[in-house]
Amino acid sequence: MKTNTNQAEEFVMLFTEALRNIFNTLLPDLTGDEFMMCHVTKVTQPSMPEAGCCATVDVTGDHYGSVFVIADEATANNFSRIMHEEDNPSHEDRLDAIGELVNIVGGSGKALMEGENRIDLPVTLGFGAENPVMLPSKADVWQVVSPLGLIVVSTVMHNVTGE
Amino acid sequence: MKALVIDDARAMRKIIGRLLVGLGYEVREAGNGQEALDILNDGYSADLACVDWNMPEMDGLSFVVAVRNEPQWQDLTLMMVTTESETSQIVKALAAGAHEYLIKPFTSDAMADKLQILGLLPEQPTYPG
Numbered sequence: 001m002k003t004n005t006n007q008a009e010e011f012v013m014l015f016t017e018a019l020r021n022i023f024n025t026l027l028p029d030l031t032g033d034e035f036m037m038c039h040v041t042k043v044t045q046p047s048m049p050e051a052g053c054c055a056t057v058d059v060t061g062d063h064y065g066s067v068f069v070i071a072d073e074a075t076a077n078n079f080s081r082i083m084h085e086e087d088n089p090s091h092e093d094r095l096d097a098i099g100e101l102v103n104i105v106g107g108s109g110k111a112l113m114e115g116e117n118r119i120d121l122p123v124t125l126g127f128g129a130e131n132p133v134m135l136p137s138k139a140d141v142w143q144v145v146s147p148l149g150l151i152v153v154s155t156v157m158h159n160v161t162g163e
Numbered sequence: 164m165k166a167l168v169i170d171d172a173r174a175m176r177k178i179i180g181r182l183l184v185g186l187g188y189e190v191r192e193a194g195n196g197q198e199a200l201d202i203l204n205d206g207y208s209a210d211l212a213c214v215d216w217n218m219p220e221m222d223g224l225s226f227v228v229a230v231r232n233e234p235q236w237q238d239l240t241l242m243m244v245t246t247e248s249e250t251s252q253i254v255k256a257l258a259a260g261a262h263e264y265l266i267k268p269f270t271s272d273a274m275a276d277k278l279q280i281l282g283l284l285p286e287q288p289t290y291p292g
Contacts, residue, residue, distance in 0.1 A: 021268060022268045025268045025269065025270050026178075026267075026268035026269065026270070029270045029271050029272075030178065030181075080174070083174035083175075083177065083178060084173065084174055084177055085177060085181065093173070093174075096172055096173045096174050097174045099172060100172035100174045100175050103172065103217070103246060103267075104246050104267050104268055106246070107217075107245070107246020107247060107248065107267065108246060108248070108267075108268075110246075111246075111247075111248040111249055116251070119217065119246070120217075121171070121217055121218075121219060
């Protein structure tokens, strides 16, 4: 098994690139608007939102690990409004939208990895003051300033083959 | 024309459904392969099924295999719409009986192009929004 800083950065860039791709293809098509490019910054101590939606998907195979997408309520609401075409999306709508987001981000990132890999079904949860979201201690975390709000993308990923 | 949109994410079902309705389709939705089979068994005569790969209960590949094993549904055109974009996965789905493959995230133009290839694109498409 092998993992190092460069590899971790390579992984997370795959996933944030996939996120950028969503802003360049799917969302403009749904809204008719052009979206500004996302600004991605690696952070050591992310400022996590007080409340919002978290979605995660596991990758298994020659690589294994997890991808997380975390959005505050307003950002999740913005995504949900567009994806569900609802002016007032419900909490379930917001979770569903962020779940599909991590599915696309995870799937697109996986496709760029070497070897045979699979992704599991996304798992979503809402979080707040009483149940704050916690990332794994060794997770790499990136903040993505997107046109729809701040998104936290995080990965814990290992290459089992050591290549 | 009638379409069946099969995806466990409601957001994606709505997005695909919106595009297809804009193209003139009547659309029904299913949250997984088994729900889709139930709808077909109830007599819904779809011309097209847009099928996600990773779903609970029955995944998209199992749905494709089940449909191809039923002679009554041989005219149903199957298009995978999924994040599974490796060549090996595409080959697997096509070998199982899928007719086309669209990778998420996609554009409405990409969807229309695939339908045109399949001969399932109405002559004057109008996109919503």
